[in-house]
Amino acid sequence: MKIKCSCNNLIIDQTDYLTNKGYLISDTQWFDFWDLIDQAIENPKKTKKERADTCWELRILNVFKGIWECNHCGNLYIDGKDKELILYTPDLKKYHRVLDKIE
Numbered sequence: 001m002k003i004k005c006s007c008n009n010l011i012i013d014q015t016d017y018l019t020n021k022g023y024l025i026s027d028t029q030w031f032d033f034w035d036l037i038d039q040a041i042e043n044p045k046k047t048k049k050e051r052a053d054t055c056w057e058l059r060i061l062n063v064f065k066g067i068w069e070c071n072h073c074g075n076l077y078i079d080g081k082d083k084e085l086i087l088y089t090p091d092l093k094k095y096h097r098v099l100d101k102i103e
């Protein structure tokens with residue numbers, strides 16, 4: 001996937017562990033997600049198939065939206081409800097590394 005930023009920089013998403021890509025989750029889905037995580041790891045009596053089913057439920061929840069930061073101007077592009085990209089522009093037009101790993 002390639003996103004042409006409004007500053008003309010090209011945001012390239014063709015590999016894993018990108019420092020300018022992340023995933024966004026709404027507060028309304030946050031607790032459902034963690035409830036399923038708890039179910040998956042806190043119930044040792046479940047069968048292997050039941051654990052696999054729970055993992056599958058997590059995957060199909062589809063609660064995360066993609067988010068990319070332009071490493072030139074700091075614009076943020078977020079997946080919209082209809083898979084269109086929505087642009088958010090920071091007041092300071094610089095790359096803030098908001099999606100980079102916190103060390």
Ligand SMILES: [Zn+2]
Pocket residue numbers: 005006007008009070071072073074075
């Ligand atoms: Zn840009």
